[in-house]
Amino acid sequence: xxxxxxxxxxxxxxxxxENSSDILKHMAANLYQxxxxxxxxxxxxxxxxxxxxTGLPTKGCGVAIPHTDIEHVNQSAISVGVLKxxxxxxxxxxxxxxxxxxxxxxxxxHDSHSQLKMLQSLMGVFQDEEILLYLANEESEVKIKxxxxxxxxxxxxxxxx
Amino acid sequence: MSxxxxxxxxxxxxxxxxxxxSTVVSDAIEKMxxxxxxQVEIVQCKVTEVPAYESRASLLxxxxxxxxxxxxxxxxxxAFLTGxxxxxxxxxxxxELKK
Numbered sequence: 001x002x003x004x005x006x007x008x009x010x011x012x013x014x015x016x017x018e019n020s021s022d023i024l025k026h027m028a029a030n031l032y033q034x035x036x037x038x039x040x041x042x043x044x045x046x047x048x049x050x051x052x053x054t055g056l057p058t059k060g061c062g063v064a065i066p067h068t069d070i071e072h073v074n075q076s077a078i079s080v081g082v083l084k085x086x087x088x089x090x091x092x093x094x095x096x097x098x099x100x101x102x103x104x105x106x107x108x109x110h111d112s113h114s115q116l117k118m119l120q121s122l123m124g125v126f127q128d129e130e131i132l133l134y135l136a137n138e139e140s141e142v143k144i145k146x147x148x149x150x151x152x153x154x155x156x157x158x159x160x161x
Numbered sequence: 162m163s164x165x166x167x168x169x170x171x172x173x174x175x176x177x178x179x180x181x182x183s184t185v186v187s188d189a190i191e192k193m194x195x196x197x198x199x200q201v202e203i204v205q206c207k208v209t210e211v212p213a214y215e216s217r218a219s220l221l222x223x224x225x226x227x228x229x230x231x232x233x234x235x236x237x238x239x240a241f242l243t244g245x246x247x248x249x250x251x252x253x254x255x256x257e258l259k260k
Contacts, residue, residue: 092224
């Protein structure tokens, strides 16, 4: 099974940028530095966002799930960005409508169909206003990592639930 | 594509990359079909690949913009991701599956 990498170094708080492309560039650079994605990923994810927007007007605060084709990825990983100030992202499936986004879940997917459970759990997070607000306001990267890992079942939590 | 299954509907589930949101939506529709004893073939693809299935599909469920016209209905599946308006969306899809 292809494990999805995620740790506190993939949680970035106070991300700043003028627009969605700035934000994506910043987050993609971090994934590239850690070797999870290829150099081409940043450009590809920005181009893809322009063509197929990934902003979602969820309750509590808006989220976006930028991602791109698997050939730009070395190792499946997820990066969480908390923006200093919300930035407008296009709404998924809409031609021009935008939504202010506060939380970014950048997906680096290395294979097509194996991450169903993780993706379903992620959509579960999007439907939970309380968790979204917690992630948007929590100041510790480690705590954000722990909460997201737990919700997405990314690590084997010792001691169980 | 040599075998034509009569009576079994082909449902296309498309997103921009064919890997993330369409994975979640495909699974949700598969479950809905099973629960309602409806036989369907679900094809998960990129929205740019939809034309290849134009002749055999009877419904397109998608999370992205579709700029082309197709001879089958197109349903926006964003509610599967946000949970907002989910009941209405499920009803809409089920109605199409039952046709």
